[in-house]
Amino acid sequence: MSFDVPDDRKYLASHEWATTDEPTRVGISDFAQDELGDVVFVELPDEGDTITHDEAFGVVESIKAVSDLYAPVSGEVVAVNEKLRDQPELVNEDPYGDGWLLEIEPSDESEFEDLMDADEYGEQIA
Amino acid sequence: MATRRPPLYPVHEDRGAGFTDFGGWEMPVEFDSIRAEHAAVREAAGIFDVSHMGEIRVDGPDAETLMQRLTTNDVSSLGPGGAQYGCITDEDGVIHDDTMTYALPDGSYLFVPNAGHDEEAEQHWVDYRDETDLDARVTNETEDWAMFAVQGPEAMDLTVDAVESVGAPLAEESDDIADLGRFSITEATVAGADCLVARTGYTGEDGVEVLCPVDDAEAVWAAFDCQPCGLGARDTLRMEMGFLLSGQDFDPEENPRTPFEAGIGFAVDLDTEFVGRDALAAQQEVGVEEQFTGLVLQERGIARHGYEITHDGEPVGEVTSGTMSPTLNEAIALGYLPTELADDGTEVGVVVRGDEKRATVTTPPFIDK
Numbered sequence: 001m002s003f004d005v006p007d008d009r010k011y012l013a014s015h016e017w018a019t020t021d022e023p024t025r026v027g028i029s030d031f032a033q034d035e036l037g038d039v040v041f042v043e044l045p046d047e048g049d050t051i052t053h054d055e056a057f058g059v060v061e062s063i064k065a066v067s068d069l070y071a072p073v074s075g076e077v078v079a080v081n082e083k084l085r086d087q088p089e090l091v092n093e094d095p096y097g098d099g100w101l102l103e104i105e106p107s108d109e110s111e112f113e114d115l116m117d118a119d120e121y122g123e124q125i126a
Numbered sequence: 127m128a129t130r131r132p133p134l135y136p137v138h139e140d141r142g143a144g145f146t147d148f149g150g151w152e153m154p155v156e157f158d159s160i161r162a163e164h165a166a167v168r169e170a171a172g173i174f175d176v177s178h179m180g181e182i183r184v185d186g187p188d189a190e191t192l193m194q195r196l197t198t199n200d201v202s203s204l205g206p207g208g209a210q211y212g213c214i215t216d217e218d219g220v221i222h223d224d225t226m227t228y229a230l231p232d233g234s235y236l237f238v239p240n241a242g243h244d245e246e247a248e249q250h251w252v253d254y255r256d257e258t259d260l261d262a263r264v265t266n267e268t269e270d271w272a273m274f275a276v277q278g279p280e281a282m283d284l285t286v287d288a289v290e291s292v293g294a295p296l297a298e299e300s301d302d303i304a305d306l307g308r309f310s311i312t313e314a315t316v317a318g319a320d321c322l323v324a325r326t327g328y329t330g331e332d333g334v335e336v337l338c339p340v341d342d343a344e345a346v347w348a349a350f351d352c353q354p355c356g357l358g359a360r361d362t363l364r365m366e367m368g369f370l371l372s373g374q375d376f377d378p379e380e381n382p383r384t385p386f387e388a389g390i391g392f393a394v395d396l397d398t399e400f401v402g403r404d405a406l407a408a409q410q411e412v413g414v415e416e417q418f419t420g421l422v423l424q425e426r427g428i429a430r431h432g433y434e435i436t437h438d439g440e441p442v443g444e445v446t447s448g449t450m451s452p453t454l455n456e457a458i459a460l461g462y463l464p465t466e467l468a469d470d471g472t473e474v475g476v477v478v479r480g481d482e483k484r485a486t487v488t489t490p491p492f493i494d495k
Contacts, residue, residue: 043427063449064155064156092159
């Protein structure tokens with residue numbers, strides 16, 4: 001099975017993605033949503049909270065599994081995808097679009113260098 | 127121990143199933159999505175490969191006595207073609223396994239231990255037979271049979287289409303498999319194979335469980351044209367009904383429970399002599415201190431196995447099974463509570479990752495079936 005890995009963003013080994021513009025939008029990959037199966041609940045921080053590179057910032061739950069979400073980069077949360085409260089299935093349906101999780105104002109641009117590009121991430125999940 | 131695989135493993139793999147280890151068996155957990163498979167069973171029909179379930183045949187002059195002594199229900203009440211739910215308990219009345227016992231048309235008994243329990247059950251039967259000098263043969267046929275469950279409101283129509291002919295004991299009254307009574311089993315031909323078809327299941331829906339020789343598994347599976355379903359959907363379906371899962375909702379080591387605590391006292395007949403009978407009679411006399419019940423979360427979150435249940439901020443129990451109900455779109459859970467807290471409507475808490483969420487005690491089934 002092949003998974004969509006857009007090359008306009010970067011990836012964490014734990015399957016989160018981040019755009020490199022500001023604010024940075026964060027979500028989980030097509031591979032991750034497929035592994036989880038039907039997403040039924042997403043627990044996210046509030047606007048104004050700070051999240052830290054490589055540390056857990058929330059939880060995504062599918063019918064069969066609970067999975068921590070890890071921050072691709074550090075920064076302040078400036079937006080949370082409120083649609084996921086009532087439509088968590090958007091994470092399955094459109095993981096790189098309407099199923100985004102949150103937007104952050106990155107505090108350390110150098111952290112993007114720790115992330116994988118699409119080719120590297122594609123190899124990881126191959 | 128080496129992982130066991132169902133005979134249709136390659137067929138499921140080609141179909142794109144994901145697999146999980148369950149009781150030492152590598153079984154399909156999901157074919158398409160749990161939600162889609164669950165909905166198919168509630169609204170139409172689905173087929174599950176449940177070949178991980180054990181099959182032990184017991185025959186000979188004392189077969190009935192052996193079954194009567196080792197299961198909690200009244201096996202002597204079963205006529206040929208009858209089926210019965212019961213428990214296998216120890217001297218303390220603790221459930222080691224739950225099982226369906228089938229009285230086969232040929233006079234033998236077939237019982238169905240849970241995944242990975244077949245060898246232990248076989249040994250238990252053999253040891254007890256030898257100790258008590260009963261004349262019965264015990265044969266572990268788990269590797270000989272494939273087993274499929276076809277469940278849902280359209281399951282019997284599919285079964286009528288798939289079954290080519292029926293044998294004893296149904297044939298005496300009818301040749302239509304649709305006339306097979308609930309908790310009954312008959313011989314039947316499906317895709318040219320000699321099968322056993324029982325009107326039993328684990329989803330709360332009407333339907334059948336089909337046992338077929340492993341060599342015929344592919345043809346028999348293909349004879350039922352409906353949604354293939356994995357163990358993921360089987361789990362959400364049984365949880366909506368409040369059905370127990372062996373090893374999770376009870377476990378002789380980690381969560382020892384009696385049938386009365388587990389809410390399956392209907393499967394215990396104290397008028398029969400079985401291992402554990404005296405302990406259970408004593409418990410029935412005094413009543414249980416804890417009982418199995420359901421919870422519905424009133425706040426966002428999902429209760430999972432092992433999460434603490436609280437009352438007035440104090441721990442009072444643990445969730446044994448929990449999920450988001452695909453039918454209700456509500457978080458439901460099962461677990462044991464002190465009897466005085468087990469009434470419907472009692473407000474309790476479930477600690478979800480450190481946060482106490484409000485929940486309401488709700489006797490299952492959670493859905494109207």
